[in-house]
Amino acid sequence: MIKKLTLAAAALAVTGVAFAQQALKPEEAIKTRQAGYTYLGWSMSKIKANLEGTYNKDQVIAAANTIAAIANSGMGALYVPGSDKEVNGVKTRVKPEFFQKQQEVGKLAMAFNKEANELARVAATGDVAAVKAQFGKVGGTCKACHDDFRVKD
Amino acid sequence: MIKKLTLAAAALAVTGVAFAQQALKPEEAIKTRQAGYTYLGWSMSKIKANLEGTYNKDQVIAAANTIAAIANSGMGALYVPGSDKEVNGVKTRVKPEFFQKQQEVGKLAMAFNKEANELARVAATGDVAAVKAQFGKVGGTCKACHDDFRVKD
Secondary structure (H helix, E strand, C coil), X not given: CXXXXXXHHHHHHHHCCCCCCCCCCHHHHHHHHHXXXXXXXXXXXXXXXXXXXXXXXXXXHHHHHHHHHHHXXXXXXXXXCCXXXXXXXXXCCECHHHHCCHHXXXXXXXXXXXXXXXXXXXXXXXXXXXHHHHHHHHHHHHHHHHHHHECCC | CHHHHHHHHHHHHHHCCCCCCCCCCHHHHHHHHHHHHHHHHHHHHHHHHHHHCCCCHXXXXXXXXXXXXXXXXXXXXXXXXXCCCCECCECCCECHHHHCCHHHHHHHHHHHHHHHHHHHHHHHHCCHHHHHHHHXXXXXXXXXXXXXXXXXX
C-alpha cells in the first residue's frame, strides 16, 4: 500500500499535476506538448546520427541534456481537460485511454524520466558504447508509450 | 583581431554550424526550430507565473533547465539554406537579414545562451529576487533578437 501511494505521488510529480500551472487552452496545450515531442525527436535523431557516424561528444551531451530537461519539464501539465481530442482545428494523436489510465501513464512517464536522466549522465562521460546502450533504453520508453497511447499513423 | 576570431568561433559553436548534423529539409528545420521556441515560451511563462504567484522552486528549476538546454542545443543548425522563407506551406517569421548578418546573430545567440545558463544556475539557489532579475535578462535577449530578426505580428 505504501508502495502504491508512493508511486501515485511520484506519478503526480512526473506529470506535473502537483505543480502550480498557468491555465492553457486545450489547443495551446496540444501544440505545446507536440512542440516538446518534436524537439525531443530532433535531439534523439542527433544522438542517433552521432552513434552511426562521427561521434561528437559535445553535441551528444547537448542533445542528451535537452532530452532530460524536457523529460523533467512536467509535460503532464500539458494534458489538460479537453485536450484529449481535436480542438479548434488542432489535432492530437493521443488515445482517450491516456486520460483514464493515470497510473499506467505515470509508470511510463517515470521510466522515460529515469532513462533520460541516465542518458544525460552517461553522455557526459563520453563512453560511446554506454551511450549507445542507454540511448536504446530511452527509445524503448518512448516506444512503450507510443504503442499504448498514441494513435497509429 | 584575436577577439574577432574568437567571437566568430564562438558564434559557430553557438549556432551549431560546426556540429555534425543530419540534413533536415527546410520545412522540417522551420518546424523544429518553431517547436523549440514554443517550448521555450512555455517554460518562460511558467517562470513568470511563479514569480507573479506562488513560487515553486522545483518547477522554476525544471523550467530554467529546459530553457538552458534548448539554448545550448545548437538551434543554429535549424536555419538551413532554404528555410529563410515559407516552404511547402510551412511559414516562418524569420527576416532574410538573419541569414546575412551572421556575426550579429552570433552575438545575440551567445547573449541568450549566457543569460539562460545563468538563469539555470540562479534558479537552483532558490533566490527569488535573483531569479526575477535574471529572468528579465533572459527575456531581454529574446526581445533583442525578435526586434531585429523576427517579422512583426
